[in-house]
Amino acid sequence: AQSVTQLGxxxxxxxxxxxxxxxxxxxxxxxxxxWYVQYPNQGLQLLxxxxxxxxxxxxxxxxxxxxxxxxxxxxLTKPSAHMSDAAEYFCAVRRGNNDMRFGAGTRLTVKP
Amino acid sequence: xxxxxxxxxxxxxxxxxxxxxxxxQNMNHEYMSWYRQDPGLGLRQIYYSMNxxxxxxxxxxxxxxxSRKEKRNFPLILESxxxxxxxxxxxxxxxxxxxxxxxxxxxEQYFGPGTRLTVT
Numbered sequence: 454a455q456s457v458t459q460l461g462x463x464x465x466x467x468x469x470x471x472x473x474x475x476x477x478x479x480x481x482x483x484x485x486x487x488w489y490v491q492y493p494n495q496g497l498q499l500l501x502x503x504x505x506x507x508x509x510x511x512x513x514x515x516x517x518x519x520x521x522x523x524x525x526x527x528x529l530t531k532p533s534a535h536m537s538d539a540a541e542y543f544c545a546v547r548r549g550n551n552d553m554r555f556g557a558g559t560r561l562t563v564k565p
Numbered sequence: 566x567x568x569x570x571x572x573x574x575x576x577x578x579x580x581x582x583x584x585x586x587x588x589x590q591n592m593n594h595e596y597m598s599w600y601r602q603d604p605g606l607g608l609r610q611i612y613y614s615m616n617x618x619x620x621x622x623x624x625x626x627x628x629x630x631x632s633r634k635e636k637r638n639f640p641l642i643l644e645s646x647x648x649x650x651x652x653x654x655x656x657x658x659x660x661x662x663x664x665x666x667x668x669x670x671x672x673e674q675y676f677g678p679g680t681r682l683t684v685t
Contacts, residue, residue: 462605487673496569496655496676497608543607553674555600555608 457546459556467564472516472531474559476544479525486527487545488518491558497543503527514538539563567592569677571656577683578646586641586680588656596659597639598623598674599631601652608655614639646684654680 460475478484485504489497501512508520514537518529527544541560547553569590578584590597598613600623610623614633628650630642639658643650657674 457607459607489676494679496678497657497674498676499673502673553598553610557605557607 457544457554457556459542459544459559461559462557463560463562465562465564466534468536469533472529472534472538472561474529474542474544474561476518476527476529476556477525478527478544478546480546485547486518486520487547488512488516488527488529489543489545489555490514491541491543493540500529500542534561534563536563536565567675569656569658569675571654571677571680573680574678575681577685579685580647581645584643584646584682586643586654586656586682588639588641588677589637590639590656590658590675591637592658592675593636594658594660594675595636596674597633598657599629599639599641600655600657601625601650602655602679603652611641611654646682648684650682651684652682654682 456479458477466472487502488500490500491497500516501510501518503510503520511517516531518527520527539562541558543558544556545553572587595616599611600608602608609625611625611629612623612631614620617633617636620631620633633639656677659674660672
């Protein structure tokens with residue numbers, strides 16, 4: 454079995470500050486990991502994914518995430534927050550054709 | 566435009582009145598899935614389908630039915646809705662076998678815009 458834990462249901466940063474959203478997973482085999490973003494009243498949109506090709510993954514909108522096997526982590530970062538980054542972010546892990554699990558989500562607020 | 570569509574987007578209904586939420590994708594994806602999203606719980610899978618006429622239960626299937634008669638459509642049926650099924654529902658689709666250096670498991674899911682259901 455595998456699960457995803459997102460540390461912090463709410464994160465607040467100032468515009469221009471570093472964004473760090475934490476995700477830890479549990480899996481007995483190398484996983485495929487994803488970060489999705491959900492803007493208000495919209496569906497989920499893929500930010501980036503890790504598929505074992507490279508441990509540092511770059512996604513859209515300036516986000517990136519680093520897979521650290523020793524820490525079973527896949528934290529999402531962005532060097533400088535923008536007001537438009539305010540949204541809810543979901544980490545997800547997938548193994549096999551169907552076994553996809555989502556974290557509980559982290560709501561990011563960006564203050565002016 | 567490649568997309569997953571859901572209808573209706575908003576629905577208020579009463580306990581016991583059967584309803585269907587439609588989901589359609591135009592990307593020729595084999596795999597489709599339904600999730601419900603509740604505060605603090607993230608997304609939980611209700612049912613999924615690997616291909617036409619192939620469906621299976623996810624984590625929270627009680628009170629729901631699905632069918633997959635055509636590749637593009639995957640409706641979610643609530644035969645007798647109850648208030649605990651008040652939630653935000655998402656349909657998603659993906660290729661069954663993706664591309665990438667390690668092949669088949671690298672695919673992501675594409676999500677519809679969501680259906681907000683209220684059962685009173």
